[in-house]
Amino acid sequence: MRVRRGRSRSSPRPLGSWTTPWIYLAPALVVLGGLLVYPIYQLGLISFFQYTQAQVSGGEPTTFKGFGNYAELFSDSQFWQVLLSTVLFAGACVVSTLAVGCALAVLLTRVRAVPRLVLMLAALGAWATPAVTGSTVWLLLFDPDFGPVNRVLGLGDHSWTYGRLSAFFLVLLEVVWCSFPFVMVTVYAGIRAVPSEVLEAAALDGASQWRIWRSILTPMLRPILTVVTIQSVIWDFKVFTQIYVMTNGGGIAGQNLVLNVYAYQQAFASSKYSLGSAIGVVMLLMLLAVTLVYLRLLRRQGEEL
Amino acid sequence: MLRGFVRRPWRLAAEASALLIAVVVAFPLYWMVLSAFKPAGEIESSEPRPWTLAPSLDSFRRVFGQQEFGRYFVNSLAVAGTVVIVSALVAFLAATAVTRFRFRFRTTLLIMFLVAQMVPVEALTIPLFFTMRGLGLLNTLGSLILPQIAFSLPFAIWMLRGFVKAVPDALEEAAYIDGASRTRFLWQILFPLVFPGLVATSVFSFISAWNDFLFAKSFIISDTSQSTLPMALLVFYKPDDPDWGGVMAASTVMTIPVLVFFVLVQRRLVSGLGGAVKD
Numbered sequence: 001m002r003v004r005r006g007r008s009r010s011s012p013r014p015l016g017s018w019t020t021p022w023i024y025l026a027p028a029l030v031v032l033g034g035l036l037v038y039p040i041y042q043l044g045l046i047s048f049f050q051y052t053q054a055q056v057s058g059g060e061p062t063t064f065k066g067f068g069n070y071a072e073l074f075s076d077s078q079f080w081q082v083l084l085s086t087v088l089f090a091g092a093c094v095v096s097t098l099a100v101g102c103a104l105a106v107l108l109t110r111v112r113a114v115p116r117l118v119l120m121l122a123a124l125g126a127w128a129t130p131a132v133t134g135s136t137v138w139l140l141l142f143d144p145d146f147g148p149v150n151r152v153l154g155l156g157d158h159s160w161t162y163g164r165l166s167a168f169f170l171v172l173l174e175v176v177w178c179s180f181p182f183v184m185v186t187v188y189a190g191i192r193a194v195p196s197e198v199l200e201a202a203a204l205d206g207a208s209q210w211r212i213w214r215s216i217l218t219p220m221l222r223p224i225l226t227v228v229t230i231q232s233v234i235w236d237f238k239v240f241t242q243i244y245v246m247t248n249g250g251g252i253a254g255q256n257l258v259l260n261v262y263a264y265q266q267a268f269a270s271s272k273y274s275l276g277s278a279i280g281v282v283m284l285l286m287l288l289a290v291t292l293v294y295l296r297l298l299r300r301q302g303e304e305l
Numbered sequence: 306m307l308r309g310f311v312r313r314p315w316r317l318a319a320e321a322s323a324l325l326i327a328v329v330v331a332f333p334l335y336w337m338v339l340s341a342f343k344p345a346g347e348i349e350s351s352e353p354r355p356w357t358l359a360p361s362l363d364s365f366r367r368v369f370g371q372q373e374f375g376r377y378f379v380n381s382l383a384v385a386g387t388v389v390i391v392s393a394l395v396a397f398l399a400a401t402a403v404t405r406f407r408f409r410f411r412t413t414l415l416i417m418f419l420v421a422q423m424v425p426v427e428a429l430t431i432p433l434f435f436t437m438r439g440l441g442l443l444n445t446l447g448s449l450i451l452p453q454i455a456f457s458l459p460f461a462i463w464m465l466r467g468f469v470k471a472v473p474d475a476l477e478e479a480a481y482i483d484g485a486s487r488t489r490f491l492w493q494i495l496f497p498l499v500f501p502g503l504v505a506t507s508v509f510s511f512i513s514a515w516n517d518f519l520f521a522k523s524f525i526i527s528d529t530s531q532s533t534l535p536m537a538l539l540v541f542y543k544p545d546d547p548d549w550g551g552v553m554a555a556s557t558v559m560t561i562p563v564l565v566f567f568v569l570v571q572r573r574l575v576s577g578l579g580g581a582v583k584d
Binding site: 029032133234260 | 315316320322323327328334337394395401406420422424427430432433451452455459512515516518519534539542544552556564
């Protein structure tokens with residue numbers, strides 16, 4: 001790679017000037033600047049103001065509140081409860097998704113073409129299912145009156161969405177169902193990319209299956225595992241649709257709220273836009289921290305950007 | 306690849322469990338389609354059966370009749386289609402810039418694209434709501450298209466990098482020696498070569514645009530003729546008394562385009578993901 005770069009630098013391209021890459025980048029930068037960077041700035045700004053329905057309609061002037069919204073948020077016990085359940089719920093989703101995805105990726109390498117294709121197609125189906133659709137289908141499967149699951153398990157008319165934990169568990173099942181395929185396919189592609197000579201050489205040298213896994217595959221797969229872990233953390237931390245649909249907007253008395261749904265409810269249901277923005281800023285900072293860890297891991301692995 | 310080392314009974318056991326798991330994974334989809342075709346009495350029965358002897362199209366008729374479902378379908382298709390095409394073109398240009406040129410701030414930009422992927426889109430609903438209101442785009446499909454393009458771009462650029470990089474430099478030099486202009490190289494040589502990568506990338510933009518529920522719910526507030534499918538589906542889903550037949554028929558209609566798209570690009574998707582993460 002280094003060789004190639006040296007060559008391209010030494011051979012000047014026709015019409016080449018420093019402006020060309022920027023012309024190519026211009027559309028992307030305009031879109032991202034206007035619809036990503038500017039909204040982030042605005043989000044921060046709104047979170048420092050008093051901004052409710054009265055201000056939106058122009059009835060009252062917007063007033064600067066400093067950290068007032070944050071003070072209100074941090075003194076609200078519901079916020080801390082929602083934050084805690086968000087972290088625990090996302091953590092449980094990430095761990096289950098990775099476990100299922102990796103286990104099935106390994107399984108895929110152990111079977112012949114037909115079972116592999118069947119499992120792959122089933123997983124692609126789950127992956128392709130839109131979140132809203134997946135949520136309603138899982139609700140029907142676990143419906144106390146008409147669902148097959150309760151009949152098979154002999155649970156009578158037990159309601160899964162009534163209890164706090166069982167409602168979270170049901171959402172977790174749906175989230176894992178629709179997000180394990182990404183992990184499975186990616187890790188499977190990674191295992192396939194390991195040269196078979198390496199594995200054969202190890203087997204000839206008398207390495208056990210376990211040893212091959214621990215000493216060859218795990219280190220070689222580490223970059224891929226990092227990518228899927230970080231992606232899962234990001235996706236599961238911001239689950240919105242599933243919670244919103246399956247627990248009907250956050251569960252009984254808000255028992256199943258996660259940060260995203262909480263921010264939405266504050267902003268659009270209660271018209272407390274500034275409070276919703278403050279929650280958004282908290283989420284943004286938490287995910288930024290995850291990103292920094294990720295960047296550091298990439299650096300340590302010597303990844304070239 | 307590991308197959309050679311696995312003994313036979315173990316392989317049979319593995320294959321049996323793979324098939325069993327496939328059945329479990331596919332079951333919700335099967336149940337969705339099945340419930341969509343069941344006649345009204347059979348869905349709302351306390352003895353749910355995994356088959357139906359009297360398949361009916363009643364639920365589909367209700368879905369397409371009661372609501373302007375066809376219109377929502379077209380709206381969804383328009384949003385997802387525009388997002389896929391625009392973001393693929395914009396991402397292609399940007400990926401070319403960051404892989405085939407060396408310039409100042411290149412690494413900084415790449416890190417920015419990476420960080421941009423992590424931004425919780427949902428947290429930006431509030432400021433975007435005011436931006437869209439300012440632009441007069443509330444209640445139009447534009448308010449759904451614009452943010453989706455912005456949010457699918459960073460990932461698309463990141464993923465396309467590997468594909469653009471894979472086109473050998475020698476090819477580019479040969480094209481210039483033969484007198485091709487930069488624009489001509491870009492669109493007539495590079496673009497077709499990177500096309501498989503664009504397809505793999507499009508899957509992600511298509512899905513996120515097709516699935517979008519939050520923006521549709523927040524930005525399309527009064528003009529229901531601009532609704533998209535996820536909103537329409539929830540019309541049938543009233544938490545206290547859901548019309549399960551209608552919900553499942555609408556879900557089936559909503560899932561099929563994505564399934565078709567996925568199966569069509571399946572091979573490219575797997576190799577694309579492998580390429581993107583290996584790189």
